[in-house]
Amino acid sequence: MHTAENSKYAKTHEWAYMDNGVVTVGISEYAQQEIGDIVFVDLPKIGTAVTAGQNCCVIESVKSASEIYAPVSGEIVEVNEAVNADPALVNRAAHGDGWLFKIKAAKPEEYDVLLDLKTYKETLDK
Secondary structure: OOOOOOOEEOOOOEEEEEEOOEEEEEEOHHHHHHHOOEEEEEOOOOOOEEOOOOEEEEEEEOOOEEEEEOOOOEEEEEEOHHHHHOOOHHHHOOOOOOOOEEEEEOOOHHHHOOEOHHHHHHHHOO
């Protein structure tokens, strides 16, 4: 089971947790607080090929729209349908049931270069 502590982070505020080559992706607690009340999530389509750093999802709040980037390259193999039905789930459980999508990693080594929680938090202080 992923937790904030055992996940990795992109500088663009996505969290990632890899299990058997499949990376679950969501946004950090910091990101969901900055975005505000989420009202819509445009999830990627299953089967879509993504590249690390590529925009693949959009989250809309009452105040803005935010692009979400793939932390690793690969293929979208699952999306969180619960978030489609209840976008505010991301606000309530950004690092739990509010995950966004899963990527079958084409280059698992990309996961290794993501930030650990301590290093990610240090980037927030700058």
